[in-house]
Amino acid sequence: MELLNEMTLTFASKSMNENFARAAVSAFVLPLDPTIGELADIKTAVSEAVTNAIIHGYEYGEGSVTVNVKIYDNGKVSIKVKDKGKGIADVQQAMEPLFSTVGGERAGLGFAVMQSFTDSLKVTSKVNCGTTVTMEKYIIRRSRAQIADKNS
Amino acid sequence: MTVKTAFKNGVLIAYLGGEIDHHTARLMRETIDGEAEMQKPRILTLDFSKVRFMDSSGIGLIMGRCRMMSLLGGKVRLENIPPNIEKIIALSGVRSITG
Numbered sequence: 174m175e176l177l178n179e180m181t182l183t184f185a186s187k188s189m190n191e192n193f194a195r196a197a198v199s200a201f202v203l204p205l206d207p208t209i210g211e212l213a214d215i216k217t218a219v220s221e222a223v224t225n226a227i228i229h230g231y232e233y234g235e236g237s238v239t240v241n242v243k244i245y246d247n248g249k250v251s252i253k254v255k256d257k258g259k260g261i262a263d264v265q266q267a268m269e270p271l272f273s274t275v276g277g278e279r280a281g282l283g284f285a286v287m288q289s290f291t292d293s294l295k296v297t298s299k300v301n302c303g304t305t306v307t308m309e310k311y312i313i314r315r316s317r318a319q320i321a322d323k324n325s
Numbered sequence: 326m327t328v329k330t331a332f333k334n335g336v337l338i339a340y341l342g343g344e345i346d347h348h349t350a351r352l353m354r355e356t357i358d359g360e361a362e363m364q365k366p367r368i369l370t371l372d373f374s375k376v377r378f379m380d381s382s383g384i385g386l387i388m389g390r391c392r393m394m395s396l397l398g399g400k401v402r403l404e405n406i407p408p409n410i411e412k413i414i415a416l417s418g419v420r421s422i423t424g
């Protein structure tokens with residue numbers, strides 16, 4: 174497995190950047206030739222992780238969110254979404270569907286969506302230090318020649 | 326993000342468009358609730374035909390409108406769900422509380 178490309182984005186924890194983050198990641202993975210469905214899965218998972226960082230990590234306060242994406246020649250996409258916010262005391266509890274600390278109109282489905290829209294999800298967190306969400310998604314390879322062209 | 330509403334015979338239809346995320350859901354909610362408060366509909370129809378993207382904030386939006394409509398003694402209906410957002414609707418199980 175060879176690394177084809179890598180990028181890192183850091184942006185302010187503002188809700189308008191949810192759109193920016195998922196659009197940027199979706200453009201970055203295009204050389205792997207994903208289907209519309211695969212792209213929608215990635216956009217949705219990124220949107221959930223970035224939204225969590227903004228509303229839970231920083232509780233709407235000021236901070237920065239970093240998104241790192243790596244794409245590999247076997248179709249693997251690795252996405253890390255990192256904040257330096259308040260962290261999660263009980264990660265296992267936070268990942269249970271319908272668990273939400275903010276109430277209001279949050280469905281509490283963020284982690285459930287990330288889990289079912291990607292192939293693997295890992296969450297590491299430390300209280301008062303921040304949270305890192307790592308997701309992997311395999312794009313099914315259709316045309317290797319096409320990828321080689323785009324890679325040159 | 327766009328929301329257009331139409332009211333006829335006790336049915337309020339909200340035509341949602343663009344991308345629904347945590348940022349845009351708030352504005353959609355304000356528009357829909359403002360209109361519902363004025364019209365007091367029996368049925369609120371959320372029309373998704375022009376929605377290009379939706380994350381779990383959209384599920385929160387639907388659940389919240391179901392709560393709001395149950396206070397008015399009415400119901401929420403979902404219409405024209407495009408294939409790209411069907412997956413998150415199915416995962417959420419939100420259909421069990423809508424018509």
